[in-house]
Amino acid sequence: MEELPGALGTSASLALRLGQAIFAVASLLFMCLDIQFYSYTAFCFLVTVMGLVIPWSLTLAVVDVISVFVMRPARQPGVLSIVVIGDWVLSFLSLAASCSTASVTSLLLASDGFCKLCTRYQLSAAMSFLSWFLCLSSSLFNLWLLPTV
Amino acid sequence: MEELPGALGTSASLALRLGQAIFAVASLLFMCLDIQFYSYTAFCFLVTVMGLVIPWSLTLAVVDVISVFVMRPARQPGVLSIVVIGDWVLSFLSLAASCSTASVTSLLLASDGFCKLCTRYQLSAAMSFLSWFLCLSSSLFNLWLLPTV
Numbered sequence: 001m002e003e004l005p006g007a008l009g010t011s012a013s014l015a016l017r018l019g020q021a022i023f024a025v026a027s028l029l030f031m032c033l034d035i036q037f038y039s040y041t042a043f044c045f046l047v048t049v050m051g052l053v054i055p056w057s058l059t060l061a062v063v064d065v066i067s068v069f070v071m072r073p074a075r076q077p078g079v080l081s082i083v084v085i086g087d088w089v090l091s092f093l094s095l096a097a098s099c100s101t102a103s104v105t106s107l108l109l110a111s112d113g114f115c116k117l118c119t120r121y122q123l124s125a126a127m128s129f130l131s132w133f134l135c136l137s138s139s140l141f142n143l144w145l146l147p148t149v
Numbered sequence: 150m151e152e153l154p155g156a157l158g159t160s161a162s163l164a165l166r167l168g169q170a171i172f173a174v175a176s177l178l179f180m181c182l183d184i185q186f187y188s189y190t191a192f193c194f195l196v197t198v199m200g201l202v203i204p205w206s207l208t209l210a211v212v213d214v215i216s217v218f219v220m221r222p223a224r225q226p227g228v229l230s231i232v233v234i235g236d237w238v239l240s241f242l243s244l245a246a247s248c249s250t251a252s253v254t255s256l257l258l259a260s261d262g263f264c265k266l267c268t269r270y271q272l273s274a275a276m277s278f279l280s281w282f283l284c285l286s287s288s289l290f291n292l293w294l295l296p297t298v
C-alpha cells in the first residue's frame with residue numbers, strides 16, 4: 001500500500017498531532033492563567049473543548065510515534081473510522097468554541113472600550129482556530145485513506 | 150446506478166434544500182425585522198452567512214426540481230465536487246455564525262438581566278443551527294455519492 005503523508009501512522013501525522021496539542025495548550029494557557037474565565041459561557045466552552053483536544057491528540061501522537069519508530073501495526077478500518085469521526089467531531093467543537101470566544105471578545109472590546117485582557121482572549125481564540133485547522137486536516141487525510149484500507 | 154436518497158437530484162435532496170432555505174429565511178427574519186443588528190459583529194456575520202445560504206439552497210432546489218419532475222441530467226463528477234465543497238464551506242460558516250450569535254446572546258442576557266430582544270436572537274441562532282445541520286447532511290450525502298460517479 002502506498003503511503004499517504006498525513007494519514008495515521010506517518011511522521012506527517014505525528015507533526016499534525018503535536019501541532020494540535022501545542023496550539024490547544026497555548027489556547028488554554030492564554031485563557032486560564034490568572035483569569036477568572038468562569039463568568040462567560042463561551043470561555044468555559046473553549047476550555048472544555050481544548051481539554052478534550054489535548055488528550056485525544058496526545059494519544060494519537062503516541063500511536064504515531066510507535067508506528068514510526070518501533071513497528072507498523074496493521075491498519076484496521078474500524079479503528080480508522082473511529083479516528084476520523086473523533087477528529088471530525090472535535091474539529092466542529094473547536095470551530096464552535098473559537099468562534100464563540102472571538103465574538104464574545106469583540107463584544108467586550110466594543111462595549112468596554114478599554115479591555116485589558118482582550119488581547120489574551122484574542123490570542124486564545126487564534127490558537128484554537130489553528131488547532132481546529134490542524135484537526136480538520138488530520139480528519140481529511142484519514143478520510144482519504146479510509147476507502148483504501 | 151442505484152439511487153441514494155439525499156444525493157443531488159432526488160426528492161429527499163429537494164426536501165433538504167427547501168428545509169435549509171426555510172430555516173435560513175426564518176433566522177434572517179428573527180434577526181433583521183425591526184432590529185438594529187449592526188452594532189454587533191456576530192449578528193452581521195450571521196446575516197451575511199444566511200444571505201449566502203439562501204440563494205445557494207434555492208439554486209440547488211431548482212436543480213432538484215428539474216431533475217425530479219422533468220428529466221434526469223447526467224451527473225458529472227466536477228459539478229458534484231463543487232456542490233460538495235460549497236455545502237461544506239457553507240456548513241462551516243453557518244456553524245460559526247450560529248455559535249457566535251448564541252454566545253453573544255448569552256453574554257447579553259448575563260450582563261443585562263433584562264434583555265427584551267434576546268428571545269429573538271436565541272430563536273435566530275436556533276434556526277441557523279438547524280440550517281447548519283441540514284447543510285451538513287446534504288454535504289455528507291453528496292460526498293457519499295461522489296466515488297460512485
